[in-house]
Amino acid sequence: MKSSNSNPDHDQNKEQKETHPPGAPALSSHFIKEIIQEDLRTNKWGGRVQTRFPPEPNGYLHIGHAKSICLNFGTAAEFGGKCNLRFDDTNPSKEEVEYVDSIKEDVRWLGFDWEDRLFFASDYFEQMYEYAVQLVKQGRAFVCDLSADEITQYRGTLTEPGKESPYRNRSVEENLDLFERMRKGEFPNGARVLRAKIDMASPNLNLRDPIMYRIVHAEHHRTGNQWCIYPTYDWAHGLEDSIEGITHSICTLEFEDHRPLYDWYLDQLGVYHPRQIEFARLNLNYTVMSKRKLLRLVQEKYVSGWDDPRMPTICGFRRRGYTPESIRVFADKIGVAKRDSVVDFALLEHCLREDLNKWAPRVMGVLRPLKVIIDNYPEDSVEELEAVNNPEDPAAGMRKVPFSRELYIEQDDFREEPPKGFFRLSPGKEVRLRYAYIIKCESVVKDEKTGEVKELHCTYDSETKSGSAGADRKVKATLHWVSASHAIEAEVRLYEHLFIIPDPDDVPEGTDFTANLNPKSLEVLKSCRVEPSLADAKPKDRYQFERLGYFCVDLDSTKEKLVFNRTVTLRDEWAKMEKKQKENK
RNA sequence: UGGGGCGUCGUCAAGCGGUAAGACACAAGACUUUGGAUCUUGCAUUCCCAGGUUCGAAUCCUGGCGCCCCAGCCA
DSSP states (O other): OOOOOOOOOOOTTSOOOSSOOOOSOOOOOOHHHHHHHHHHHTTTTTTOOEEEEOOOSSSOOBHHHHHHHIIIIIHHHHTTOEEEEEEOOOOTTTOOHHHHHHHHHHHHHTTOOOTTOEEEGGGGHHHHHHHHHHHHHTTOEEEEOOOHHHHHHHTOOSSSOOOOOTTTTOOHHHHHHHHHHHHHTOSOTTSOEEEEOOOTTOSSGGGSSOEEEEEOOOOBTTTBTSOSEEEOHHHHHHHHHHHTTOSEEEEEGGGGGGHHHHHHHHHHHTOOOOEEEEEOOOOBTTSOOOHHHHHHHHHTTSSSSTTOTTSSBHHHHHHHTOOHHHHHHHHHHHOOOSSOOOBOHHHHHHHHHHHHHHHOOEEOEESSEEEEEETTSOTTOOEEEEEESOTTOGGGOEEEEEEOSEEEEEGGGBOSSOOTTOOSBOTTOEEEETTSOEEEEEEEEEOTTTOOEEEEEEEEEGGGOTTSGGGGOOOSOEEOOEETTTOEEEEEEEEOOSBSSSOTTOOOTTOOGGGGBOTTSEEEEEEEEEOGGGGGOOTTOEEEETTTEEEEEOTTOOSSSEEEEEEEEOOOHHHHHHHHHHHHO
16 A cells, blocks of 8 residues: 555646545554464564455455455555455356456555455466365365265254265275366266365364365356366365465454364365464445345346445445545454444444545535525626635635625525524525625515425625625524526435345345335435536546535536535534434424 | 354444453534534443352353354355
8 A cells, every 4th residue: 555645636626536545554453463463473474474355256345345355455564464366266157357357446446456466266276176186195085976965965964963975985096087087077067076085973064075176167257168177165265375375364254164174175285374364244234235135236226236326335435435545444443353243334424524524625516406686786796705625624725606696505504484493594584605795584485386485585794795804793504505607507416325224134024125225315416506616527526515515526427417426414413403303293 | 952153332342360442323512604624521330141269350260141153066
């Protein structure tokens, strides 16, 4: 990861960098770091720290993978070590290049660099085959002719031991011959497998003569038709780690039961032997994380695709406007432990706001426009008002915003009958327009039939212009606005949690997680108005729309038609109050 | 009922025998031309439960209880 102290330039009219340099290094500690520190102290690995991120290219990466990526790349970097990007491509029937490309893009976007260490399990197929031959020669592996069903039956159950395969005691010569012929393609899919000879009575099912190779006549995205036998995960993974000289092989909890097998293979072979360490995978409330469920959301069109801004995929968060920095900080804050947990989505949003607040340029945009006419403001006059680009960063400078007689404000900022605690605009009340004047609502024009508020007639106090002597008069609220004739029309896509309840899998009998999909997770507003300084906004640019939230220019956006995604709202005390008031009724 | 893990604030999470960090969330207040940001304060007499060891236990021992994972030729 590169680090830099230079301040990115966030002037609206200049290029916005998509990513921002990482801040201070993480300081949090966890049990894996302790293991590494101890190993460094005892010089167990000759002072090396070598990790790897080993995705299977059978789907898109999600925020759970981000935790693993940050753990593997981040921890290695912290101890002066290296982390490999390795594709675990041992199952040609499920894997595709589309996925390897997206995975590389996502890891890079998160800010990590595998340098020249891009590896594929398939690069080791020949070596793995030789190791398998070695095990056969040692009498620790055999070719089994049982069918898949039979193998299942022979395996026994959680409480009963399994039975040994009738093929278990074939001679080394016969096994060698059969295994070679498996490789040559003499047998159809499923006809035979190569199995390790361990212990059919082991209480750990993984040790009941596990399968090392299966016959799969399928084209592999990298090796083509070179192979028709493919190694299983358990057989392959430790070998991959061993070949690459991994020191700490970090994986998730469900592989804890596999560690004895990982160790057994490496011990039998007498080769370099990394240490496998397991940690709890990330769960987030209000979303789902399993590849299977994510795939269903895409295939059944509940979302527009893998990069739908509501998806917990890395590309989804990217499109939504999340920053790599915020995800890295999040990964650090959630910690690493062995207990199952569900992290509050609010923490991720907190990390996002914390980052964006520092540098996102402020602009004004009105989502649901309400026309305001300043009756006592000169008809043809236009003032260019000074606006601060970012109060958190004086270096971000100022910009001009045009002000005129006809404006738009937010519909939410006006109430004909203001509820308790509402101190925005209402009939007879005063409010400040940001960077402009204090205005007073004089009258309300409504649609005769529907009663809908069409426009507001106001007057302004010319003595109260921002920055002037009379500007210090206190009013309860400051509203954002745009000049009607200068504003640019834009589409804004509003997002909420994809699911309506914290645990999407909490469903009544007979339904599934899709029953908890939030019908309001996407709302498209077509006639929003944004200030003219946004005319040159390009996809991926991020802004804070004052008082509303952070927004990101979407990939669909064009010069003619701007499209924004709401990345995250600002914290909103009033919304909270209002919600509480409603709940109390 | 076999094996492997795990149980500390609403949610994450430190703690490694010396008397419960921190973060998010929440609540109250200050400040504020973003009801944003910032600041201040509050928020586990108690660590799944019950015994025991000890001057002293969240940490050690014993016994319970609860949750997660494992019976793919997936990873």
